[in-house]
Amino acid sequence: MRVTIKLFATFRDGRFKVEEQDLSEGTCVLDVIQPLNIQAEELAICLLNGKDANEHTVLNDGDTLALFPPVGGG
Amino acid sequence: MGGYTGKVLRINLTEGKISTEPLNMELAKKYLSGRGLAGKMFFDEVAADVDALSPENTMYIATGVLTGTNAPTSGRFMVVTKSPLNGVIASSNSGGYWGAQLKFAGYDMVILEGKAAKPVYIAITDDKVEIKDAANVWGKDVYATTEALKAEFGDDKAKVLTIGPAGETLSLNAAIMNDLFRAAGRSGVGAVMGSKNLKAIVVRGTGKVVNANPDEMKNVLSAALGKIKENGVTGAGLPTYGTAVLVNIINESGIFPVNNFQESYDANAETVSGETMTANHLIKKDACYRCPIACGRYSKWEGGQGAGPEYEAVWSFGPDCGVHDYDAIHVANDLCNKLGMDSISAGCTIATAMELVQKGYVKPEELEGIPLEFGDAKGMVEWTRKMAYGEGFGAKLAQGSYRLAESYGHPELSMSVKKLDIPAYDPRGIQGHGLQYATSNRGGCHVRGYMVSPEILGLPQKLDKDSLEGKTTWVKIFQDLTAVIDSIGMCLFTSFALGLSDYTAIVNAVTGFNYTDAELLACGDRIYNVERLQNLRIGMTTADDTLPPRLLNDPIPAGPSKGSVHRLPELLPAYYAERGWDAAGVPTAETLKNLGV
Structure with a gap:
């Protein structure tokens, strides 16, 4: 299945902004971040198709996953 | 003392x-x-x-x-x-x-x-x-x-x-x-x-401000500074990227208003993101008095340099006006600093004017040949300047978006609450923050109870942005705590890292008073009620605690929050009850007596 992975802020350092990945069925968020050397504790905001998700959320074909470290403003 | x-x-x-x-x-x-x-x-x-x-x-x-x-x-x-x-x-x-x-x-x-x-x-x-x-x-x-x-x-x-x-x-x-x-x-x-x-x-001034308990202050400060430094937002995110880091977060959540809230997702948001500004425009960071966060930016653009822009101005002069030219956003923001204007409402007023033009309510002959269309960066900058000086149609812009839209018979096109423009979060996809907009005593304001913090950023804990559950309680507490922070002279951004007990400890160490957490928070409640009494005595009613019709009736057309509207009628009565106000939004005699107002 094809999933779009978007990284933001410091997660981009040495990685990428956006990438489409071919993943096997049953892949969860943790399976995506581990090869990127992103720890689950670093993940502050995890949006799957704009909705809240977490490291255990299972991905589906056509999903967009957006990952942020702790950031904010106002 | x-x-x-x-x-x-x-x-x-x-x-x-x-x-x-x-x-x-x-x-x-x-x-x-x-x-x-x-x-x-x-x-x-x-x-x-x-x-x-x-x-x-x-x-x-x-x-x-x-x-x-x-x-x-x-x-x-x-x-x-x-x-x-x-x-x-x-x-x-x-x-x-x-x-x-x-x-x-x-x-x-x-x-x-x-x-x-x-x-x-x-x-x-x-x-x-x-x-x-x-x-x-x-x-x-x-x-x-x-x-x-x-x-x-x-x-x-x-x-x-x-x-x-x-x-x-x-x-x-x-x-x-x-x-x-x-x-x-x-x-x-x-x-x-x-x-x-x-x-x-x-x-x-050549004097000093005295702390009542200097020794206690050392301990309290050490704890507070440690929390601010260790917190991911105040210790890393804000110092590194400034407030514009929100562009991508809010956009990916599907609540980033585009073209005067006609859309809420921007496929080109990256062009105006905090990451882009940091990479291409940032000269140095800037800090206010005694600030360990330093969220302020000092930036360069084609032909100039200056302070900012903050997230709200990036949005108001940018995507809310359909503009993705960072140089133009910088210039408009700098005009606000230089000529003395609210960079939220100035941009929002232009966005409203652009929709009035788009719908044919403003006639081209009023505009002296200067473009006022979504996406026209040069026109946006020139109308910002003319607004400040009240030149030509700029004099109408200078009256703010509500009076402008009302003068053309379409006040519903002003994306404001109590005539104050709503900032850069579409309430249709963030229910608690929308309730906060509707009930903010000063009108459409994001910093009277920043519900984006729990509903998007997960601070101090993550709430479902689309759920109504518990939101009236959260909004009241956030509004009261914000009134406290606003009334002691600290920056609201510290609340990403600090809690009520931290503020109580600092206030007590400085003043020598002995507020409990509950007493300090009650000060915020009291302040909120006095402001409410002002709203009531100038004739405002529950009808003013509302959102623009578009945000209540028209579902978000596309993006991650597609289909959402704000569900204010389901929240408002419970919010009034939470505050100890009657069904007409009037503080009861008992509430005022309990607060000592």
Whole structure:
């Protein structure tokens, strides 16, 4: 299945902004971040198709996953 | 007693009379300082039916009890007066260094009454206070005025607070600027200062602000600074990217308004993101007095450099106007700093005007050939300038988005609450924040209870942004806690890292008082109710606690929050009950008695 992975802020350092990945069925968020050397504790905001998700959320074909470290403003 | 200087400076500009008076400590214990105390004094001293731009309106420039101490971010002050935009108690917050300097000069607050016969400015050096002729700076912009008055004052350590041309022309989008780039931006407070023929206040203080318990303060500060440093937002995210880092977060959540809230997802958001600004525009970071966060940006653009822009201005002049030209956004933001305008409402007013043009309500012959269409960056910049000077159609823009849209028979196209423009979060996809917009005493404002923190950022805990569950309780607590933070002189951004007990500990160490957490939070509740009473006595009703019809009725058309509307009617009655207000949104006698109002 094809999933779009978007990284933001410091997660981009040495990685990428956006990438489409071919993943096997049953892949969860943790399976995506581990090869990127992103720890689950670093993940502050995890949006799957704009909705809240977490490291255990299972991905589906056509999903967009957006990952942020702790950031904010106002 | 520490923190407070105990002295208020009162200046009647009509009579040219300068006097000092003791701070009312009985009131201060109940309303703290800043927004709370000045708001209460305004409520008691200024009649409900006063014209905001008349000499009878009074302006209170009030520091916080912590302002000028060694507490983190303790440079804040509040401008409190009747808003010419909507009649409520305006309380516009600013940072920088001016507030601390006023405290060093020995004053908790400056009260400005009446109207000078000709343009003047006020010069303060400790006990020496003078009203001086401002003829040579009237008409000048903020940068030129600041430079000229510093030179005239003869002390480079002096701090300047001033209005620009927008304040002089009584634009309802006019801000009061200090330290060149910091703004008491919202509610049209710059126009009130302009209506008094008061151009600026220059202040130099040589005193100190005393802490009642210095040893206790060391421990309290160490704990607070540690939390601010360790927190991912205040310790890393904000210092690295500034507030514009929100562009991608809010866009990916599907609540990033585009083209005057006609859409809520922007496929081109990356062009104006905080990451892009950091990579291509950032020169250096900037910090206010005693701030360990340093979220301020100093940036470059094609042909210039200057402060900002903040997230809200990136959005208001950018995607809300359909613009993705970062250089143009920088220039418009710089015009706001230079000419003294609220960079949220200025951009929002142009976005509203663009929709009026788009729908054919504004005729091309009114526009002198200057483009006013979504996506036209050059037109957006030129209309920003013309708004500040009130030139041509710019005079209509200077009245703010609500009056502009109303004058064409379409007030529903103003994306405002109580005539104050809603900032950069579409409430249709964030229910608690939308309730906060609708019930904010000053109107469409994001910093009266920043529900984005729990609903998007997950601080202090993650809430489902689309759920209604528990939101009335969260909104009330956030509004009350914000009223406390606004009234002690610290920056709201500390609340990403600090909790109520941290603020209580700092206030007690500085003042020597013994507030409990509950007592301090009750001060916020009390402040909120006094502001509400002002809204009621000028004739506002529950009908004013609402959102623009588009946000209640029209589902978000596309993006991650597609299909959402704001469900305000389901929340409002429970919110009133939570506050101890009746079904008409009026505080009950019991509520006021319990709060000691």
